[in-house]
Amino acid sequence: MISPARLPVVIKRLEHEYGRPRWQPRFSPVEELVFTILSQNTTDVNAGRALDSLRKKYPVWEQVAREPVESIAAAIKGGGLAATKARYISGALRGILADHGDLTMEFLNRMEDKEAVSYLTGFTGVGIKTAACVLLFSLGRPVMPVDTHVFRVAKRLDFLGAGATRARAHRILDAITPPADVFSFHVNLVQHGRRVCKAGRPLCGICVIEPLCPSSIAEEPSPPWPEP
Numbered sequence: 001m002i003s004p005a006r007l008p009v010v011i012k013r014l015e016h017e018y019g020r021p022r023w024q025p026r027f028s029p030v031e032e033l034v035f036t037i038l039s040q041n042t043t044d045v046n047a048g049r050a051l052d053s054l055r056k057k058y059p060v061w062e063q064v065a066r067e068p069v070e071s072i073a074a075a076i077k078g079g080g081l082a083a084t085k086a087r088y089i090s091g092a093l094r095g096i097l098a099d100h101g102d103l104t105m106e107f108l109n110r111m112e113d114k115e116a117v118s119y120l121t122g123f124t125g126v127g128i129k130t131a132a133c134v135l136l137f138s139l140g141r142p143v144m145p146v147d148t149h150v151f152r153v154a155k156r157l158d159f160l161g162a163g164a165t166r167a168r169a170h171r172i173l174d175a176i177t178p179p180a181d182v183f184s185f186h187v188n189l190v191q192h193g194r195r196v197c198k199a200g201r202p203l204c205g206i207c208v209i210e211p212l213c214p215s216s217i218a219e220e221p222s223p224p225w226p227e228p
């Protein structure tokens with residue numbers, strides 16, 4: 001496994017290339033939870049449309065928790081796998097409402113990161129990535145969501161070691177990433193995975209972290225990267 005001491009250099013190079021994104025909440029915690037469930041096996045665009053449709057039909061989230069699963073499925077049918085996602089959404093919202101009396105999810109502010117992840121992943125259909133998205137994107141907590149791009153790039157960079165699962169990747173990246181850099185590193189790994197370190201053939205010849213990557217297939221190594 002590559003030395004975690006190289007990680008700050010990777011973070012810096014990615015920020016030099018893509019910028020250092022500034023965190024601001026895109027959704028409330030309950031919206032982030034529902035959106036992330038809706039985004040399973042579909043694009044963010046489709047998930048966003050399904051979320052808008054659900055919000056239009058039920059302007060108050062507590063209403064969703066009281067609705068039959070079939071009605072939720074009808075409202076989100078544009079997002080794919082509607083029956084399954086409706087079941088997940090209904091189960092999570094009902095559970096949170098029963099446990100905490102409302103869906104503000106303010107209780108998360110009183111929980112440590114690990115406790116919050118453990119609570120959220122107790123609901124069917126809420127995996128560690130979904131829990132991490134809620135904590136990072138809506139609350140700015142330093143918990144790394146490992147999606148397909150983050151997993152692939154981190155694996156190629158040999159940050160995860162052989163045979164690491166997604167669940168283990170979450171633990172490893174949380175442990176080695178400085179908390180202040182988690183948001184930036186997540187966003188930039190996704191950018192890098194989409195634009196350069198693609199799932200098929202990675203574009204190692206134009207990769208700004210190529211000199212740090214043991215999986216490079218560049219025919220000619222990149223020149224040393226100038227320090228900013």
Ligand code: SF4
Binds near residue numbers: 198202207213214217
């Ligand atoms: S050198 Fe290639 S494999 Fe390594 S991070 Fe860059 S694009 Fe991905």
